[in-house]
Amino acid sequence: EAGVVQSPRYKIIEKKQPVAFWCNPISGHNTLYWYLQNLGQGPELLIRYENEEAVDDSQLPKDRFSAERLKGVDSTLKIQPAELGDSAVYLCASSLVGVSEAFFGQGTRLTVV
C-alpha cells in the first residue's frame, strides 16, 4: 500500500515567487495535516483538515499561505509570495482516526533564494 505521497521532493525558488506543494494521503484517511519543519526543530502544525473542512488553521500565516483539500482527498499548500524565512521542509500527514497513528510523507524541502 502506498504511503502519503508528496511532491515535489525538492523545490528552489526566488523570493517573492509563488510555490505550491501537493499531498496525496493514504486512501480512506479523513484527517490530513500540513506541518512545517525548520532545521534542528520538530515539526510545527500549519493546518489540519477533517475531510474537506479546515478544523485548525490557527498557525497558518494567512497573509501568504493558503491551503485547500478539494473533495476531501488530495491537498495543496501554497505560498505567495515566498520569503527567505519560508525555507524549510513541508510535511504532509494523514490519519484514519485522530492522532493515534499519523502517517507522514517524506516532505518537500523548500529553499528560497
Next chain:
Amino acid sequence: DAKTTQPPSMDCAEGRAANLPCNHSTISGNEYVYWYRQIHSQGPQYIIHGLKNNETNEMASLIITEDRKSSTLILPHATLRDTAVYYCIVGGEEGGSEKLVFGKGTKLTVNP
C-alpha cells in the same frame, strides 16, 4: 509549547537496549503519551502510544510511571537503523482529532 522534556541526545551500542526518557509532569488525566521517530531526511514515523498501562509492539516498549509524569521508550535490541530523532508527545484522546505538538526530541545515535 511542547509539554514534554527530553534529553537532547543519547548514545547506545548496537545490540543493546536503548532507553529513552521523557518527562511530562503536566500531563492531564485523559492525555496519551505518543512516541514518534524521524530518521534523517524522512518524515516522522509512529512508534507506540499509551495511557496508563505499559505497552509493547513489534518496534518498542513503552513504560509509563504510575503517576504518569514520566515515561521511557525502550528499544530492546538497538540496530544502526534505529539512529534517529525520537519525539515524545503528550496529546489528546485516542482517536481524537488533535494536533501532535513536537518538541526537539532526543537524537539517538546507535554505534557499532
